[in-house]
Amino acid sequence: MKYIDEFQDPELARRLLDDIHATVTRPWALMEVCGGQTHSIIRHGIDQLLPEEVELIHGPGCPVCVTPLEVIDKALAIASRPEVIFCSFGDMLRVPGTGRDLFQVRAEGGDVRVVYSPLDALRIARENPGREVVFFGIGFETTAPPNAMTVHQARKLGIQNFSMLVSHVRVPPAIEAIMSSPSCRVQGFLAAGHVCSVMGVGEYPELAERFRVPIVVTGFEPLDILEGVRRAVRQLEHGEHTVDNAYARAVRPEGNAAARAMLEDVFEVTDRAWRGIGVIPGSGWRLSSKYRDHDAEHRFSVSGIRTAEPAECRSGEVLQGLLKPHECEAFGTLCTPRTPLGATMVSSEGACAAYYLYRRLDVPTTTTVREASPVV
Amino acid sequence: MCLAVPGRVLDIEERDGTRMATVDFGGVVKEVCLEYLPDLQVGEYAIVHVGFALQRLDEESARQTLELFAELGLLQEEFGDPWETAAAQAGVDPVEEVRNQ
Numbered sequence: 001m002k003y004i005d006e007f008q009d010p011e012l013a014r015r016l017l018d019d020i021h022a023t024v025t026r027p028w029a030l031m032e033v034c035g036g037q038t039h040s041i042i043r044h045g046i047d048q049l050l051p052e053e054v055e056l057i058h059g060p061g062c063p064v065c066v067t068p069l070e071v072i073d074k075a076l077a078i079a080s081r082p083e084v085i086f087c088s089f090g091d092m093l094r095v096p097g098t099g100r101d102l103f104q105v106r107a108e109g110g111d112v113r114v115v116y117s118p119l120d121a122l123r124i125a126r127e128n129p130g131r132e133v134v135f136f137g138i139g140f141e142t143t144a145p146p147n148a149m150t151v152h153q154a155r156k157l158g159i160q161n162f163s164m165l166v167s168h169v170r171v172p173p174a175i176e177a178i179m180s181s182p183s184c185r186v187q188g189f190l191a192a193g194h195v196c197s198v199m200g201v202g203e204y205p206e207l208a209e210r211f212r213v214p215i216v217v218t219g220f221e222p223l224d225i226l227e228g229v230r231r232a233v234r235q236l237e238h239g240e241h242t243v244d245n246a247y248a249r250a251v252r253p254e255g256n257a258a259a260r261a262m263l264e265d266v267f268e269v270t271d272r273a274w275r276g277i278g279v280i281p282g283s284g285w286r287l288s289s290k291y292r293d294h295d296a297e298h299r300f301s302v303s304g305i306r307t308a309e310p311a312e313c314r315s316g317e318v319l320q321g322l323l324k325p326h327e328c329e330a331f332g333t334l335c336t337p338r339t340p341l342g343a344t345m346v347s348s349e350g351a352c353a354a355y356y357l358y359r360r361l362d363v364p365t366t367t368t369v370r371e372a373s374p375v376v
Numbered sequence: 377m378c379l380a381v382p383g384r385v386l387d388i389e390e391r392d393g394t395r396m397a398t399v400d401f402g403g404v405v406k407e408v409c410l411e412y413l414p415d416l417q418v419g420e421y422a423i424v425h426v427g428f429a430l431q432r433l434d435e436e437s438a439r440q441t442l443e444l445f446a447e448l449g450l451l452q453e454e455f456g457d458p459w460e461t462a463a464a465q466a467g468v469d470p471v472e473e474v475r476n477q
Contacts, residue, residue, distance in 0.1 A: 197430055220441070256412050
């Protein structure tokens with residue numbers, strides 16, 4: 001009984017599970033978009049508590065995981081320059097580029113610093129006027145507004161020695177790409193709660209309608225995920241495909257208007273390559289021409305760096321829900337957190353790291369499923 | 377890093393024309409920019425991501441989320457020493473630990 005007793009409210013969890021079990025009549029495949037949701041699902045064994053008809057497919061919602069290899073290589077090239085102080089969030093340190101990572105660049109003498117906030121990088125730039133300070137701006141719609149505000153502040157305050165290497169990604173085009181793939185099995189989405197707390201839900205009705213797929217905005221707590229699954233399954237069983245907000249305590253329909261306005265000002269939509277997946281049209285942001293002076297890619301002339309993804313890492317298939325992490329031949333052998341082939345094994349939000357961390361080294365047995373489930 | 381963490385506003389001040397707050401995340405205190413939630417008040421909770429308050433949250437939800445994130449080790453990742461974490465990732469192999477038990 002490891003799983004159900006660990007829930008915040010085991011009784012409510014049982015009721016949600018009972019409802020899901022009572023509702024399901026046939027197989028459904030749901031994709032949780034956010035890596036935080038994936039970790040919560042695996043940590044609490046939610047996938048094993050659900051009826052066997054309900055399959056959870058892990059989506060591409062880990063910003064570290066989807067940052068393309070060539071962007072990492074650009075970061076490594078910039079970080080290796082003697083005049084540069086390279087600032088990054090901590091979870092980028094061990095993401096492998098070609099041959100090395102930021103952790104090794106620092107060991108080799110590069111001035112790589114970890115910051116909690118992009119504003120910390122701006123402060124470092126003010127304190128070091130003789131150096132070039134570069135911030136590694138990656139992430140989804142949750143991270144983009146803080147980074148946008150930081151570039152805006154740099155321009156406003158006239159901080160010339162600050163620039164940003166921008167590789168932001170957007171969720172809705174990824175959903176569109178996943179649904180457009182001929183091999184797609186996804187029938188419903190648990191949308192990422194924090195992305196929606198910024199962007200609202202306005203981008204989703206068109207997708208839900210076009211692909212006839214329910215999209216349920218979902219939080220991260222185990223009960224949130226069960227509720228998201230319950231609502232998605234109910235829609236599927238009733239032949240519905242609407243956008244439903246199951247995370248209303250943190251998500252307003254309009255999102256955060258001030259943050260969205262800043263995104264519009266600082267960034268412009270661009271095609272963006274996703275690691276292991278390839279280019280998804282309109283799926284990214286880059287700095288708009290107004291802020292070109294603060295574009296590190298332009299300032300350090302690294303636009304020409306082109307890197308092919310390694311063939312042995314199958315993280316692209318994992319990110320698209322075509323392969324479970326433990327089904328990869330390299331999982332746990334060639335590829336571990338110590339020797340990662342791809343970012344899905346490095347990032348704390350990566351699906352491969354979740355399976356590794358929580359000992360999902362083998363395919364779950366039916367015995368475990370029965371033991372874990374409150375419904376016989 | 378795309379996960380935002382709930383925190384409680386302890387105090388608010390203007391700095392360089394920017395509205396900033398001191399925010400408590402279950403014991404860890406950080407400076408947070410309020411430009412995206414300018415009417416947030418002392419004592420209120422908000423979802424904070426990489427130093428920016430992004431959306432209000434009620435106290436009970438904030439408490440539950442903080443407990444979950446602590447349990448998942450995400451608070452350590454967000455606020456702990458990133459170099460230590462990276463070194464641990466580079467040196468610790470849970471599979472070998474399991475196999476050796």
